Amino acid sequence: MIGYVTLGVSDMAKAKAFYTDLLGDQGVKVLLDMGRIAFIGKNMSSPMLAVCVPYNEQPNHPGNGNMVAIPAGSKESVDALYKKAIELGATCDGEPGQRIPDQFYGAYVKDPDGNKLAFFVFG
Structure with a gap:
């Protein structure tokens, strides 16, 4: 049902390292890195987590309730x-x-x- 979830971040290198280190034991890695956005998961056909610098280049803000x-x-x-x-x-x-x-x-x-x-x- 879910393809991927995107989280806005302020530092792409730090975010990719955090999530791949955290979830690496589950077989997770950066699957696609497009510079401003990177898709992290087990494979492209399973649900993924994407980290990105917001498209509008404004500061990221975590959602309240998300x-x-x-x-x-x-x-x-x-x-x-x-x-x-x-x-x-x-x-x-x-x-x-x-x-x-x-x-x-x-x-x-x-x-x-x-x-x-x-x-x-x-x-």
Whole structure:
């Protein structure tokens, strides 16, 4: 259903390094780099994350209420992604924990540009 989600960033090199380092263990890499925008994912036919300098060349602004949720596969992977994101310069926006008993375990961070991410597992 989703082809890709785009996040505005202020520093392309820093954003590409953050996301490829964070998600590299899941087989993620920069798939297409067009200078102002780069597509990051496993392959071009799977959902991707794009990072870009805004087209109008104005400063990027994270959206209030916008969030990209990244499936982690397990509670341990949620914890590991959260820890790695913090080590890579993200800030905590909700430590790992059970949010809905027996249904949803998640953690929340803001990337170096302030974009909100969730790492989660259902069940």
